[in-house]
Amino acid sequence: MDTLLFIEDDDGIRLALRLALEDEGYTVHEAGTGTDGLAAFAEHDVDLVLLDLRLPDMSGFDVCRSLRATSIVPIIIITAQTDTHDMVAGLEAGADDYVTKPVVPKELAARIRALLRRVHLLEASSTPRPARFGDVELRADQGIVLKGGQEISLTKTEYRLLCEFADHAGAVLSRDQLLERVWGYEYLGDSRLVDAHVRRLRLKVEDTPDDPKLIVTVRGIGYRLMSS
DSSP states (O other), X not given: OOEEEEEOSOXXXXXXXXXXXXXXXOEEEEESSHHHHHHHHHHSOOSEEEEESOOSSXXXXXXXXXHHHHOOOOEEEEEETTOHHHHHHHHHTTOSEEEEESOOHHHXXXXXXXXXXXXXXXXXXXXOOOOEETTEEEETTTTEEEETTEEEOOOHHHHHHHHHXXXXXXXXXXXXXXXXXXXXXXXXXOTHHXXXXXXXXXXXXXXXXXXXXXXXXXXXXXXXXXXX
């Protein structure tokens, strides 16, 4: 049984979604502030975090960055329906996915299932993959990535994204293909999610992220991992 942490200051929203998620079979821990959320994360063994960006004591972005400093746990942010800036900023702070208010419990549950399913498949997989691209080495059997011989820290979604590129080195992958393969078949979203994660991945694996040589953009289509 997977365990979720729900950080949300609205008691009514928190109660309604907790009950809905418990009906789906999850164990749900709750926190009403960012400080309490970070403390709860340290106390419990959490498989996924649901994080509202508007908290009373600290920014949800700061909470996300704090979690990312110590953990690669999947994070789904909750943002206002019309606040595109918050959504993009949350993804660039390290979140894996987002939902908009008002939150539809069945849609949220589908996204949680998709993220956790991909995490479990990744943890169970030991399929060999092409290992080296420039000075970046992917050791799939160990679940680590090295750049210039030094291990770099990737979130689980960033790691899955790199593995997907490695599995299809040299081929162009569309944003829709990446949404389906990395975020799961049930994902309902848009290409901004892919673009934000590619930007984050480039910051970690490229020598010049603003002029990428490893993961290149194919205009109007998607991205390609250069195989040589």
